[in-house]
Amino acid sequence: MIEPQIVEPDAASETETAILEAARDLLAAGGREALSMRAVASKVGLSATAIYHWFEGKEALVDRVVLHGFRRSEAYMWKAIEDLPPGSMDRVAALGEAYIRFALENREYFKIIFAIQTPVPRHIDDVPGQGGYRVLRQCVIEAMEAENIRRTDPDVVVLYLWSVVHGLVTIFMACDPKDLLAETGCCDELDEEELTIGLFGRFRELVRVGLEPAAARGGGDDA
Amino acid sequence: MIEPQIVEPDAASETETAILEAARDLLAAGGREALSMRAVASKVGLSATAIYHWFEGKEALVDRVVLHGFRRSEAYMWKAIEDLPPGSMDRVAALGEAYIRFALENREYFKIIFAIQTPVPRHIDDVPGQGGYRVLRQCVIEAMEAENIRRTDPDVVVLYLWSVVHGLVTIFMACDPKDLLAETGCCDELDEEELTIGLFGRFRELVRVGLEPAAARGGGDDA
DNA sequence: GCGTTAGGTTAACACTGTTACATTAACGCC
DNA sequence: GGCGTTAATGTAACAGTGTTAACCTAACGC
Known part of the structure; x- marks a missing residue:
């Protein structure tokens, strides 16, 4: 634990x-x-x-502010899963939702973290990954042990899950969601955050099936 | 067509x-x-x-440069699928790979597009989506008609696929990939682009299964 | 009482995007 | 040919930026 x-x-x-x-x-x-x-x-x-x-200068000041944002995001993540059973897919999903909510409610922190002004990528410990990444990784491993996720390289699964939520958030920060979903019609009268969470909910099914152990699909063609 | x-x-x-x-x-x-x-x-x-x-000013100048980048990315995408059979999953995968390659080979264009300095999200037509989004959308619809993707809201699937590749790219631009995959060990002697593409390859299986029509999975629990 | 340090100041430098205004050259028109 | 207009460029300047150098002042240890 x-x-x-x-x-x-x-x-x-x-x-x-x-x-x-x-x-x-x-x-x-x-x-x-x-x-x-x-x-x-x-x-x-x-x-x-x-x-x-x-x-030291402006850069250092910004960095310190962002660091503080990391700590908040980490706490946010912990809180999201604390009441959910270890090894469950609910925990994984809750982390995804928490990531989205935190990003949308703390846009500026989030933007700065991933603004990537520096040409050189940061070390992982300097990115919201630090807390979030490790929590997610642990949850994924637990879910594998509980046979809720097919057994494979956990880092691949973690990065996959992180990519899905991170991609969704950054796309919606850059483009108007209602533009993208104009024809789907599922968007009116929802605010942006609820719309994003709603879409995340639709993703969950696709992700869940993709991660299912072979046994649950009636086949045996797992790699 | x-x-x-x-x-x-x-x-x-x-x-x-x-x-x-x-x-x-x-x-x-x-x-x-x-x-x-x-x-x-x-x-x-x-x-x-x-x-x-x-x-008009610096902002307008940057915008024009970025616009030019969009056009290049659009051409890049078209070229990626032109020799692949319509309706195939290969086309969808090729678009994902093209997106990643373009982003990594044109980092600065890409960063600026998604730097989101402006608090208000852009219209979709001002984002690499314009070309790429529509191409991807069409490919997804064709794949659905060819029974390679389960029939559901195409916009949800498109955004899901876009999120996966976009998330992967932006995460790797912000964090050192070798940091994230340290324990997996699959990374030495590969350059960043090949590493990202390699990881994308590992994602493909997860994504493919998640999108498979119910028939292919031996069950009938599609929504 | 003296030296050292923490915490602050003002003045200045080398930049930045942007504007107002002047200049030069080219063109159409009578 | 001269005239007005417009396109294309220049200079000077403004207000703002991050940052540095030098100076001041109060508090503390000894």
């Missing part, structure tokens, strides 16, 4: 947390471009250069 | 195309932040303000 290991935020000075909060608000409101050192400074009541005493 | 409808690029002046090429190069080299009006100008041999005679 895995346990939530949420690292306590490093004990920070009042000024430091004030800067971080101001930065978070600016980031959430208008994205990376809206976060200027001078804007942060004036929110906190300091001069812009004072921030450099607490953070 | 659908035909490639690649819109000819609007006849542009020499200066205009020179600006666009310079902008494209800068964008590809260092992302949106590396594209400054002055840098573009000096590459073309003009003053920065001259660009404003051809483009």
Whole structure:
């Protein structure tokens, strides 16, 4: 059994947390471009250069804000599965739904994490994967042991599941969902989040069947 | 049968195309932040303000570059399926692989398209979906008619397939794949693109089974 | 009391996108 | 030929950016 290991935020000075909060608000409101050192400074009541005493530069400041977002997302994931039976597909599905909900409710965090301004990909520990990835991985392994998912390379399955939800979220952040589903007609009067979750629900059946052990399908052609 | 409808690029002046090429190069080299009006100008041999005679501003310039990227991606997709039999799953898979290859070989285009700097999602016609989405949609419908995909809402299937490949690509652009697959060990000595394609190959089986018509699975529990 | 450090300041540099305005050349028109 | 108009470019400048250098001030250890 895995346990939530949420690292306590490093004990920070009042000024430091004030800067971080101001930065978070600016980031959430208008994205990376809206976060200027001078804007942060004036929110906190300091001069812009004072921030450099607490953070190496803008990049480092953004990184710290994002790191905080990771921790929140990790907690969000843990909460999503805590009441569900280990090894069940419900747990896997709940993680997917939590991922989507967190992404849509914390768009700016999410965008910045995957904005990929840096040409070099980050280390996994610096991405919401850290918490989320490992939780999902554990759930998948448990589901395999419970014969709810066919036995195969768990990393492949984890990345597959992650791709589905991550792809859905990022596509819907870039394109208007109602545009894509215009002909399906299932979308009016739903807000974006419910629409995305609804679509995720439709995906679940496709995913479940694909991951089913061969026994459940009456055949034996598993690889 | 659908035909490639690649819109000819609007006849542009020499200066205009020179600006666009310079902008494209800068964008590809260092992302949106590396594209400054002055840098573009000096590459073309003009003053920065001259660009404003051809483009409304930086945003418009970037948009035009991206638009050009869309057209290339559309052509890329068409080429990927032209020799494969309509209605086959091979066509669907080839589109997925083409999407991945194009994204990885044109990272900067791709990043910018999905960078989502604008808070409001774009219209579908302004996203690589335009070409790619419709091609994929048609291929899915044909595969349904050929009984290679279970009959259900095609838009759901299309978005599902798109999510899988798009998610995979964006995750691998943000995180180091070798990090994620460290324990699987299938990654050494492969470059990133081949690794991604290889993983996509592993996904295909999961996706194929999930989309199979009920008849092929020996059961009758389709919805 | 003195040195050191933490926490802050102002001034300045080298950039950025963008605008206002002036310039030059080419064209149609009478 | 001269005139007006327009296309295409230039210079100067503005307001904003991240960042650095240098300076100040209060608190602390010794």
